[in-house]
Amino acid sequence: MTRRIPFDGIHNFRDFGDYPARGGRLKRGMLYRAANQAQATDADLERMAELGLSVIVDLRRDNERERDPSRRWQGFAATVIDNDLPQSNADAWNNWIGGEDHSVEAHRAFMADYYRAAPFQTRHIDLYRRYFHALAETEGAVLVHCTAGKDRTGIICALTHHLAGVPDELIIEDFLLTNDPERMAARLPSMRQMIADNHGGRVPPDDALIAAMGVEADYLRTAFDVMTEAHGSVDGYLEHALGLDTASRDRIHERLLA
Secondary structure, three states: OOOEEEOOOOOOOOOOOOOOOEEEEEEOEEEEEOOOOOOOOHHHHHHHOOOEEEEEEEEEOOHHHHOOOOOOOOOOOOEEOOOOOOOOOOHHHHHOOOEEEEEHHHHHHHHHHHEEEEEEEEEEEEHHHHHHHHHHHOEEEEEEEEOOOHHHHHHHHHHHHHHHOOOOOHHHHHHHHHOHHHHHHHHHEEEEHHHHOOOOOOOOOOHHHHHHHHOHHHHHHHHHHHHHHHOOOOOHHHHHHHHOOOHHHHHHHHEEEE
C-alpha cells in the first residue's frame, strides 16, 4: 500500500488507516493527515472532494489560518474543527530559527521541549477532544492537518492509533513517514525563502532546515512519556485530559475498524 497521496500543492498527504489494530484492522479511506491546503490547486480540490471528507480538523493557530487560508472545493460541506484559543510560546519556533544556534542538536533539544508541552496546551486539548468526539459521532472520512502536517498532526494521529490498539512499532513507523526525502527536497527552496524573508536574509544551513522539516521517534516517545507521567498512562491521558470514557472509546474503535 502507498500511504502517500500525491497532490500538486498539498504536502505530506497520507492515509493513516489500514493498520492492524485491536480486534481487527483500521479501515482504509477513513483517516487522512496532511499539511495545510492554502496552496491547493483546482485539481487538488477536485481530488479532495472525492475523498468523502465529513470533518476537517485544522490544528493551526488563528494567525496561521489568516496567513494561509485553506482553499475549499465547490459545494464544500464538511465540518471544520478549529479554535482561536491562545497558546503559550506561540512564536517559539520562529524565535529559535531566527537565533544563533542552528545546529541539529539544538533543534532536537527545541523539539523535545515542544513535545513535552504540546499535549497540555489548552488549545490542543480542546481540539483533540473535539476531534475524538467527531470520530465517535460522525460518519465519513476525517482529515487532520496543521501547517506542515508533522508535529501537532503527528501527536493526534498517534493517539488515534493508540486508542485503536495499533502496535507501538507501527505507530512510530507511521509517524516517521513524514521523513520523505523527496518531500524535503521539494520544500527546501521555499523553506529557505520563507526564513530569509522573515529574518533579514539570514538562513540556517540546510542540515538544520532538513532536521526542522522532519521528525524523530524520540519526539513522539517524549509526548507519550509526559502523558504517562501526568496521568499514569496514555490511556489515562485520553480519559482524564481529553474526557474519553469507555463508551466513547468503544464507539470510535467500532467505527474505525474494518
